[in-house]
Amino acid sequence: MAAGTATVTAAALVTDMVKLLGPERVFHKDVDLKTYTYDSSFVSQINNFTPEVVVMPTSTEEVSRIMRYADQHGVAVTPRGAGSGQTGGSVAVRGGIVMDLSAWDDIVEVDEVNMQVVVRPGVVHAELNNHISSYGLYFPPDPGSSEWATIGGMVANNASGLRAVKYGNTGQYVLGLEVVMPDGQVIRTGGLKSKALKSVSGLNLTGLFLASEGTLGVITEVRLKVWPKPPSRAIVVAYFDRLEDAAQSVLEVFKAGILPSGIEILDDGAIRSVNLFKPQLKLPEVEAAIFFEVNGSKAATEDEGRQIEEIAKRRAGSVEMATDAKRMKELWTGRQAIGAASARAKPNAARIFAGEDVCFPMAKVPEALRRIKEIGREHDTMVVIYGHIGDGNMHTAPIIDPLKPEEVEAAQRVAEDIHRLALEIGGATTGEHGVGFVRAAFMEEEHGAALTVMRRIKDCLDPKGIMNPGKIWAEE
Amino acid sequence: MEATYQLDFAQELKKCVRCGKCRTSCPVFHELRGESASPRGRLALVKALQTGELEPSEELADRLYTCLLCKTCAVDCPSGVISDEIFVAAREYLAEALGQPLMQRALLRGFLTRPGLHASASSLMRLYQKSGAAAMLDKTHLIEHLPEKARAAARLLPDVAGRPGRKRLREVTPAQGEKKYRVSYFLGCATNLLYPEVAEDTVEVLSRNGCEVVTVDDVKCCGMPHLAYGDMETARELARENLRALSDAGSDYVVSDCASCSATLGETYQHLFDAGTPEHARTKELADTVYDVSRFLVEVTGIQPGEHQVEATVTYHDPCHLSRAQKVTEQPRAVLRAVPGVEFREMAEADRCCGSAGSFSVMHHDISTKILDRKIDNVEATQSELVATSCPTCTMQLSFGLRERGSEATVVHPVQLLARSYRGE
Numbered sequence: 001m002a003a004g005t006a007t008v009t010a011a012a013l014v015t016d017m018v019k020l021l022g023p024e025r026v027f028h029k030d031v032d033l034k035t036y037t038y039d040s041s042f043v044s045q046i047n048n049f050t051p052e053v054v055v056m057p058t059s060t061e062e063v064s065r066i067m068r069y070a071d072q073h074g075v076a077v078t079p080r081g082a083g084s085g086q087t088g089g090s091v092a093v094r095g096g097i098v099m100d101l102s103a104w105d106d107i108v109e110v111d112e113v114n115m116q117v118v119v120r121p122g123v124v125h126a127e128l129n130n131h132i133s134s135y136g137l138y139f140p141p142d143p144g145s146s147e148w149a150t151i152g153g154m155v156a157n158n159a160s161g162l163r164a165v166k167y168g169n170t171g172q173y174v175l176g177l178e179v180v181m182p183d184g185q186v187i188r189t190g191g192l193k194s195k196a197l198k199s200v201s202g203l204n205l206t207g208l209f210l211a212s213e214g215t216l217g218v219i220t221e222v223r224l225k226v227w228p229k230p231p232s233r234a235i236v237v238a239y240f241d242r243l244e245d246a247a248q249s250v251l252e253v254f255k256a257g258i259l260p261s262g263i264e265i266l267d268d269g270a271i272r273s274v275n276l277f278k279p280q281l282k283l284p285e286v287e288a289a290i291f292f293e294v295n296g297s298k299a300a301t302e303d304e305g306r307q308i309e310e311i312a313k314r315r316a317g318s319v320e321m322a323t324d325a326k327r328m329k330e331l332w333t334g335r336q337a338i339g340a341a342s343a344r345a346k347p348n349a350a351r352i353f354a355g356e357d358v359c360f361p362m363a364k365v366p367e368a369l370r371r372i373k374e375i376g377r378e379h380d381t382m383v384v385i386y387g388h389i390g391d392g393n394m395h396t397a398p399i400i401d402p403l404k405p406e407e408v409e410a411a412q413r414v415a416e417d418i419h420r421l422a423l424e425i426g427g428a429t430t431g432e433h434g435v436g437f438v439r440a441a442f443m444e445e446e447h448g449a450a451l452t453v454m455r456r457i458k459d460c461l462d463p464k465g466i467m468n469p470g471k472i473w474a475e476e
Numbered sequence: 477m478e479a480t481y482q483l484d485f486a487q488e489l490k491k492c493v494r495c496g497k498c499r500t501s502c503p504v505f506h507e508l509r510g511e512s513a514s515p516r517g518r519l520a521l522v523k524a525l526q527t528g529e530l531e532p533s534e535e536l537a538d539r540l541y542t543c544l545l546c547k548t549c550a551v552d553c554p555s556g557v558i559s560d561e562i563f564v565a566a567r568e569y570l571a572e573a574l575g576q577p578l579m580q581r582a583l584l585r586g587f588l589t590r591p592g593l594h595a596s597a598s599s600l601m602r603l604y605q606k607s608g609a610a611a612m613l614d615k616t617h618l619i620e621h622l623p624e625k626a627r628a629a630a631r632l633l634p635d636v637a638g639r640p641g642r643k644r645l646r647e648v649t650p651a652q653g654e655k656k657y658r659v660s661y662f663l664g665c666a667t668n669l670l671y672p673e674v675a676e677d678t679v680e681v682l683s684r685n686g687c688e689v690v691t692v693d694d695v696k697c698c699g700m701p702h703l704a705y706g707d708m709e710t711a712r713e714l715a716r717e718n719l720r721a722l723s724d725a726g727s728d729y730v731v732s733d734c735a736s737c738s739a740t741l742g743e744t745y746q747h748l749f750d751a752g753t754p755e756h757a758r759t760k761e762l763a764d765t766v767y768d769v770s771r772f773l774v775e776v777t778g779i780q781p782g783e784h785q786v787e788a789t790v791t792y793h794d795p796c797h798l799s800r801a802q803k804v805t806e807q808p809r810a811v812l813r814a815v816p817g818v819e820f821r822e823m824a825e826a827d828r829c830c831g832s833a834g835s836f837s838v839m840h841h842d843i844s845t846k847i848l849d850r851k852i853d854n855v856e857a858t859q860s861e862l863v864a865t866s867c868p869t870c871t872m873q874l875s876f877g878l879r880e881r882g883s884e885a886t887v888v889h890p891v892q893l894l895a896r897s898y899r900g901e
Contacts, residue, residue, distance in 0.1 A: 027510060027512070029535055030530060030535075031512060031521060031530065031533070031535045031536045031539055032510065032511075032512045032539075034512075034520060034521060034524050034529070034530060035510075035511040035512040035514075035516075035517035035520050035521065036511055037520070038494050038520060039494065040493055040494050040495050040496065044494075045494065048529070054510075054511075056509070056510070082496050082499060083494075083496055083511065084495060084496040100510075100511070102499075102509065103509040124500075145495065145496070145497070147497065147500045148495075148496045148497055148499050148500045149496075277554055277556075337497075337554040338554075339493075339495060339554070340493050340495040340497065340553070340554035340555045341554035341555065343491060343493070343555050343556075344555075344556065348487070350490050350491050350492075350493065350555070351493055351555070352493070353493065401490070402490050403486060403487075403490055
């Protein structure tokens with residue numbers, strides 16, 4: 001159950017978990033375990049990563065007791081939020097316990113004056129923002145999966161999303177964490193009683209757990225900085241006949257001294273998918289569209305929106321500026337849905353999540369877009385491109401018939417080549433989704449000796465290797 | 477693994493990328509929180525069944541039946557996964573593999589297929605309520621000792637009217653004023669037995685709006701309960717009989733006041749027969765003529781506005797089989813707005829399932845009640861005197877929820893308010 005070190009049988013493990021949590025929050029029947037074998041990654045759909053038991057703790061004490069038990073018996077533990085990740089990060093590739101934290105969704109505190117909130121890991125991103133909007137606050141990172149992704153998962157992957165170009169990633173808002181360590185010890189990072197918005201006291205343990213993907217401990221509470229909600233926003237959508245022109249327009253907007261809150265690209269396949277999912281949007285079906293979002297005061301958004309409109313018109317065939325709340329919601333939710341909706345670009349096909357969030361240097365984005373299309377053609381695979389062009393973080397969706405082995409094989413080669421492209425031109429294999437199981441093979445090439453230091457940290461904090469084994473590090 | 481409900485499991489299941497979006501909107505998952513209670517989880521189970529990783533079992537059936545078939549996940553799915561239809565097809569497969577419980581089989585095949593038995597059932601239910609047996613069970617708390625499902629059913633049951641709707645309606649009700657259309661009124665089982673006054677009002681409203689109304693006597697249950705329990709064979713047989721009866725009636729349109737009936741006749745029947753067969757062609761023809769009564773009034777006849785004031789504050793609950801299955805949302809509201817004196821108050825989450833879902837409210841009473849609580853909170857927040865809805869099982873569920881809260885609000889069909897306005901009540 002943990003790389004061959006478990007000292008307890010599966011039946012005993014279930015019995016003991018029931019003793020710890022009661023029967024209602026322990027799942028061990030085949031039909032329930034089967035539903036914890038996957039996340040969004042394609043790799044989890046074609047493998048069988050079945051845990052021995054699933055537990056749903058809802059207190060720090062319960063998590064601590066489970067971890068003490070796991071430590072004592074050498075049982076692997078895989079923390080999990082909504083299971084919306086795309087890298088196999090929350091599936092139990094070495095069996096053992098899956099710890100489903102998604103039901104633990106208390107918003108513990110909203111500290112309006114100190115502009116921070118304290119939440120448990122299962123709080124859903126959109127629900128947090130709905131809740132704190134009445135205080136005039138918001139948590140800016142905006143994943144496409146906002147309506148279902150959990151804060152715990154966002155922290156564990158240092159996720160970001162559509163507004164990272166201006167607001168950065170989740171990590172920039174995490175002030176402190178409560179973490180249950182692999183041996184059950186409970187620690188608090190960022191200061192035991194701190195309400196400070198800044199702290200450089202001691203080693204940055206908070207930073208250590210960001211993007212640790214459940215390999216170092218279980219995040220049980222998050223103290224997040226939140227910001228005043230901008231009173232106004234506008235969306236400018238520019239439609240281009242050439243993909244490269246779209247990329248150039250983004251650079252020209254930056255050169256004009258404007259920092260939009262979101263800059264999103266949709267290629268032709270993505271535009272078609274959105275139109276099929278939300279026909280009322282009626283986006284012109286050109287080679288690429290860019291969504292620019294600006295926010296701030298009403299005067300500033302109008303001014304910046306108009307400037308972007310003018311800049312985009314130099315290269316775009318048509319430009320639309322939306323300030324109407326209904327139209328903006330339609331456009332933004334249409335963009336958010338592409339992740340799953342991109343399959344609609346090709347009849348009788350499905351989108352798979354593989355090689356899907358590479359990040360390129362801004363100067364290389366036009367070249368990267370062209371080469372991704374070439375990679376798709378080379379392997380006779382449709383690749384839909386969309387994503388956060390404002391920070392070079394692109395989503396590349398292979399659209400295939402997953403029932404045809406030759407198409408699956410081709411898509412896997414596409415994913416491999418796209419990762420290699422990112423490394424070749426000075427990018428990153430993952431900008432926001434994490435390493436998980438599927439990108440572990442690239443870590444050595446991407447990090448060199450730094451990977452050895454990462455391993456040492458892991459061995460130090462989790463000497464028995466029970467925390468989410470098989471992730472980040474390709475096992476030797 | 478094959479289903480006779482026209483669906484290719486492998487082709488449909490491959491569309492699910494397991495993004496998890498459906499966790500957001502599923503009312504059942506919101507209460508239970510385990511992944512196997514989510515639409516994504518159920519889809520994974522059907523796939524495991526299809527690939528042979530899991531064998532048919534009672535536990536698997538339990539997970540697949542713990543679903544309202546409310547279509548929320550299907551409508552919201554960016555990948556276009558028709559989850560509810562996949563679950564229905566899987567239920568058919570499981571019903572064949574595991575067999576159907578005797579009582580369920582008796583209800584589906586022995587009772588619901590025989591309208592003649594409905595009048596007797598109505599009398600029995602009325603006897604139970606009027607003899608004091610129901611009150612006695614409640615007062616002495618003996619109801620607590622009934623089996624769980626019987627207790628739930630006893631609590632949900634509304635006051636059963638004296639005569640079923642079918643016995644109250646004429647075979648042909650003439651149009652008042654100029655006859656514009658001949659309409660077949662499809663009287664559903666629940667409206668017939670439990671809410672016959674809705675049937676009377678529907679016929680009156682249609683008549684007042686220029687329709688000669690034929691109450692087709694030999695129609696059977698639409699087949700929705702059979703579909704929900706995977707009994708495709710009986711559903712198909714009922715569809716054949718209804719197709720014949722409605723065709724024989726020779727009307728311009730078929731109108732129902734029950735969201736489930738109109739959804740089944742207008743959409744689901746097409747899935748029961750192979751494309752290219754004469755039966756499939758007849759279901760397509762029928763689909764073009766089937767209307768929910770509010771949609772019919774708005775889109776075909778136009779609404780003759782009410783004549784008398786009906787002073788009431790009214791909110792509206794969208795039945796799943798009307799809003800999501802038929803995309804009919806504005807028309808019932810338009811009917812309400814056509815009633816002078818009505819002050820309409822929109823509730824939050826008006827299209828969120830009330831937890832009724834046919835027999836779900838009996839078979840999964842605890843979950844259903846939790847889902848209902850949220851609905852009643854939203855109803856009460858509007859401080860309306862009346863809740864309008866277009867589905868008899870939603871009516872039963874909402875009435876139960878309001879009774880449990882001690883609310884004085886009552887539940888009506890939109891056409892009832894229009895009828896009252898015509899009559900000056």
